[in-house]
Amino acid sequence: MTEMPKNPEVDERIVKELQSIVGEKNATAAKHVRYAYSYDMSFVLPKMPDYVVMAETVEQIQNIMKFANKEKIPVVPFTAGTNIGGLCIPERGGILLDLKRMNKIIKIDAESHYAVVEPGVSHGQLAEALFEHKLRFGWPVGPPSASVSSCAINHGIGGLNARYGLNSQEITSMEVVLPTGELVRVGSCAIVEDAWHSTLPLPKLDGLFKGWLGSTGIVTKLGIAVHPIPPVLKVFTVSCNNVQDMYSYMNNLANYEICDDLTAVSWWLAQVPIPYPYREKPEDAPEWFSFANTNSFTEKEKEAREEIWQMVVDEEVKKGTSLKVTEYPEEALKARTQLPSQIVGSTKNYCKMAGAGISWPGTFTPANKWSPVYTEWKRILIEHKLSPSVRMSMYRGVHYGMLRAMIPFNKQIPEENENARHAIVECLKVDLDNGGIPYKPPVDFGHEINKRAHPGYIELLKRVKMMLDPNDIMNPGKLAI
Amino acid sequence: MDWNIPSLKDLEHYFWRCTACGTCRSAYDYGPPPTARPICPAGTEFGFEGYYSSKGKAAYARGIMDGTLDLDDPEFLEAIYKCTVCAGCQNQCQVDYKPHIPEIIEAIRREAVEKGAGPLQSQQNLVKSMKNYNNPYQGPRRVRNEWTRPFKKAKKPIKNINKSPASVLFYVGCTGAFNQTARAVPTATAEIFQKLDIDFGILGENEVCCGSTAMRLGDAAEFKRVATANLETFKKLHEERGVSTIVTSCAGCYRAIKKDYTLSSDFDRMMAGIEVIHTVDFLHRLVKEGKLTFEKELPWTVTYHDPCHTGRHLNKFQVDREGTELWEGAYVDIDESECLYDKPREILQAIPGIKFKEMDRIRANSYCCGGGGGVMTGFGDWAAKNAGIRITEAMETGAEKVVTTCPFCHYNLNEGAKRTGSRMTVHDLTELINAVLPEKTP
Numbered sequence A: 001m002t003e004m005p006k007n008p009e010v011d012e013r014i015v016k017e018l019q020s021i022v023g024e025k026n027a028t029a030a031k032h033v034r035y036a037y038s039y040d041m042s043f044v045l046p047k048m049p050d051y052v053v054m055a056e057t058v059e060q061i062q063n064i065m066k067f068a069n070k071e072k073i074p075v076v077p078f079t080a081g082t083n084i085g086g087l088c089i090p091e092r093g094g095i096l097l098d099l100k101r102m103n104k105i106i107k108i109d110a111e112s113h114y115a116v117v118e119p120g121v122s123h124g125q126l127a128e129a130l131f132e133h134k135l136r137f138g139w140p141v142g143p144p145s146a147s148v149s150s151c152a153i154n155h156g157i158g159g160l161n162a163r164y165g166l167n168s169q170e171i172t173s174m175e176v177v178l179p180t181g182e183l184v185r186v187g188s189c190a191i192v193e194d195a196w197h198s199t200l201p202l203p204k205l206d207g208l209f210k211g212w213l214g215s216t217g218i219v220t221k222l223g224i225a226v227h228p229i230p231p232v233l234k235v236f237t238v239s240c241n242n243v244q245d246m247y248s249y250m251n252n253l254a255n256y257e258i259c260d261d262l263t264a265v266s267w268w269l270a271q272v273p274i275p276y277p278y279r280e281k282p283e284d285a286p287e288w289f290s291f292a293n294t295n296s297f298t299e300k301e302k303e304a305r306e307e308i309w310q311m312v313v314d315e316e317v318k319k320g321t322s323l324k325v326t327e328y329p330e331e332a333l334k335a336r337t338q339l340p341s342q343i344v345g346s347t348k349n350y351c352k353m354a355g356a357g358i359s360w361p362g363t364f365t366p367a368n369k370w371s372p373v374y375t376e377w378k379r380i381l382i383e384h385k386l387s388p389s390v391r392m393s394m395y396r397g398v399h400y401g402m403l404r405a406m407i408p409f410n411k412q413i414p415e416e417n418e419n420a421r422h423a424i425v426e427c428l429k430v431d432l433d434n435g436g437i438p439y440k441p442p443v444d445f446g447h448e449i450n451k452r453a454h455p456g457y458i459e460l461l462k463r464v465k466m467m468l469d470p471n472d473i474m475n476p477g478k479l480a481i
Numbered sequence B: 001m002d003w004n005i006p007s008l009k010d011l012e013h014y015f016w017r018c019t020a021c022g023t024c025r026s027a028y029d030y031g032p033p034p035t036a037r038p039i040c041p042a043g044t045e046f047g048f049e050g051y052y053s054s055k056g057k058a059a060y061a062r063g064i065m066d067g068t069l070d071l072d073d074p075e076f077l078e079a080i081y082k083c084t085v086c087a088g089c090q091n092q093c094q095v096d097y098k099p100h101i102p103e104i105i106e107a108i109r110r111e112a113v114e115k116g117a118g119p120l121q122s123q124q125n126l127v128k129s130m131k132n133y134n135n136p137y138q139g140p141r142r143v144r145n146e147w148t149r150p151f152k153k154a155k156k157p158i159k160n161i162n163k164s165p166a167s168v169l170f171y172v173g174c175t176g177a178f179n180q181t182a183r184a185v186p187t188a189t190a191e192i193f194q195k196l197d198i199d200f201g202i203l204g205e206n207e208v209c210c211g212s213t214a215m216r217l218g219d220a221a222e223f224k225r226v227a228t229a230n231l232e233t234f235k236k237l238h239e240e241r242g243v244s245t246i247v248t249s250c251a252g253c254y255r256a257i258k259k260d261y262t263l264s265s266d267f268d269r270m271m272a273g274i275e276v277i278h279t280v281d282f283l284h285r286l287v288k289e290g291k292l293t294f295e296k297e298l299p300w301t302v303t304y305h306d307p308c309h310t311g312r313h314l315n316k317f318q319v320d321r322e323g324t325e326l327w328e329g330a331y332v333d334i335d336e337s338e339c340l341y342d343k344p345r346e347i348l349q350a351i352p353g354i355k356f357k358e359m360d361r362i363r364a365n366s367y368c369c370g371g372g373g374g375v376m377t378g379f380g381d382w383a384a385k386n387a388g389i390r391i392t393e394a395m396e397t398g399a400e401k402v403v404t405t406c407p408f409c410h411y412n413l414n415e416g417a418k419r420t421g422s423r424m425t426v427h428d429l430t431e432l433i434n435a436v437l438p439e440k441t442p
């Protein structure tokens, strides 16, 4: 592991003050506690917070923020730390605010199809509660113990993205503690206390708190849309020998909007686990596999979807592409259709062979750029002896979507950490130059994004940030401006 | 006798396989229906990431190895003992760290003991007692036999194996012998054996602790001392007294003999011709062979608590040590066949009149009672509080009694019931079997 920076001196006065807010047991500057928050799975180098605090109520959070703002101490919110971008690793020390104990499901309105959750509610927990009402949400293929709200406010991607959009598009209302300690609400709950059903028709102020690297406030309650579980699952699986053919199929099929999830993964990502270091794909194996998850309420509805899918397949075959209807490797299919997924969430899929590290250039990229970007990524990654384990997913109703390479590496060896970082940043530049934009990016990416940004955008970003967080205490350094 | 007990350094490769994904925080099952339940007693109580599950323990191990964390820091020392070593977290993990998780937690403690820092002050008496009395309870030798007095009185004395041979050694264990509440366990076991005419004997005052507690606390030297003595005794009993089976009713002893003792390079030689078996397994065989049938009725509504040491601690992991199959150190597969999940349940359900209810967290995802890993001695209050959580879960099933197969769980769950003011009573499975087994017809 890379050497840990020297710890700043702990201020006992601050510890006492924090303890007076959350109780003696829930605030500490003990080194062993801070250490466990100093790293994650990404290539981001470890850095320790100065204090760790566990909050259990909104009022406690308000008091922590008021105090931190007065003292100008950075605050880094944390729920499970699985963002893969080093986002919970404090750039400038300060208070690590662990919210996992705020884990109440406040409401499931099975009639109006929304739920209200606290930040510590996990995907697994909510999946269990929603299932009782035969309802579902867009579960990511991430750890079941990670937070629903953290995924949503960071533009997370779930298994219903082709049907309903990103998880952030599912947000219906929010309660937030501002960096200055005031409590605010956006969406319908701002007008009627118990109404959490929609952010519209009001100004979409939820944007003030979504997708901001380092956060612009502490989300304390989140309303999200939830959906019925159609009982008939049908997964269509195909393979192609090259990325261009796979793109052609996905683009075609996406027109009909029949899928909950329309995803393709390269041969390397379809392996459980991803090979590390890079290993050549067997010559006779296709380079791409796709699974298209569909859920229908009746057999007839399923058959209608099947008819459309078959038509697309026939068209693609007619075009002379390499598309074949194939079986998808069983464990890999389970990993991506049985969500929340223990197989992928536990990193068995990604890291089991490489060890401890995983990072990604995870981007939203126009679909017509997937092929050229992938070709370049493949070259860069193979040069770095890393597997081009790439995923492409089409979003709802549009021809753009997720393009990301999930790159495992051996984090124990600093050279391998650096090798992965270098490769990934190189990949990212290629994507940015092709119109892609990374999500949940580490600071290295932030700099690359902002280098290319319109000056007016950066200026606006700064102004909004200043307005919300005048002392720049919210996880400072992550915005890369 | 050589012992191959790994140091933290020896295990470094494995704790560096942890990705910090946090999957070990809860027991999740896709189902359907999906379920996600807390699994880590330490995380539930203390909350901060380091305390939480195997993710936190990997952090501690890394911090010690890179020199950031110092075991002389009393707060950190306490933290490494705030874990029941229940392996609930291990059951969730899917990477190469998995097979080694409890071993790494204990290697951290061994590091502390070797440094002269561990175990905790509150646990020192236990270690001293091991040295002075060969048991962790500061019990004089003669007290070890006290539980057998009623047998003598009833003119059904239990054979001392040192004096007369027997094919079965009933290895009582320190908790059953010295703990008043847990004495019900060896008593019921011996009564059952007598009713079934099993040719068994005990070591009596000469029984030496199995070493489980010492091992869980990181005191490898003390573990090796008693384990070596026991292996030598077992070999001698086999050769000189005809012992071919060692039966124990204690989950801790069972785990130690079955698993920890295999760390001895001489294990196979010392144990040649001897089978180690838990009482439940032993009796289950007799049930299957039709040699044990229950006649009386027990109109109880019960639930079953899987002890960690007769459950997931008995998992066998296939690891590709040389890298011939996958890669060096790869975790290949898990074999649960030795975990006693079905057998106690089958026996329970074979008892006439029993209404059986399952708790939410069972079998491999059983929620630890909170007493293991030295926690009962080090943090008695937390142990009882955690047991209270388990008792509440047991109550929610509608059962009025909780049955288990470990004297340690038995004691601690009792504490939990007292603490929560619950009417729930705790019983060892042997007590139930004994209750429905008719007296031997003379």
Ligand SMILES: Cc1cc2nc3c(=O)[nH]c(=O)nc-3n(C[C@H](O)[C@H](O)[C@H](O)COP(=O)(O)OP(=O)(O)OC[C@H]3O[C@@H](n4cnc5c(N)ncnc54)[C@H](O)[C@@H]3O)c2cc1C
Pocket: A076, A077, A078, A079, A080, A081, A082, A083, A084, A087, A088, A099, A119, A140, A141, A142, A143, A145, A146, A147, A148, A149, A150, A151, A152, A153, A154, A155, A156, A157, A158, A213, A214, A215, A216, A217, A218, A219, A220, A344, A345, A346, A347, A350, A475, B021
């Ligand atoms: C193997 C693997 C697969 C994954 N797959 C996916 C996937 O398919 N889709 C996907 O979207 N993600 C995926 N992820 C990323 C991640 O697991 C999820 O997005 C997850 O839900 C994030 O939750 P968390 O609790 O780990 O958040 P954290 O990492 O703790 O937090 C994420 C960010 O939100 C901030 N934050 C946390 N709480 C608050 C709050 N209350 N208010 C304001 N800011 C806050 C944090 O400071 C941080 O910047 C994956 C991760 C792994 C390890």
Ligand code: SF4
Pocket: A346, A347, B017, B018, B019, B020, B021, B022, B023, B024, B025, B053, B054, B055, B058, B092, B093, B094, B095, B097
């Ligand atoms: S111990 Fe296993 S499950 Fe837990 S964080 Fe580490 S890799 Fe994930």
Ligand code: SF4
Pocket: B039, B040, B041, B042, B043, B051, B052, B053, B054, B057, B082, B083, B084, B085, B086, B087, B088, B089, B090, B368
């Ligand atoms: S062994 Fe048990 S108590 Fe210890 S960290 Fe794992 S789950 Fe928690």
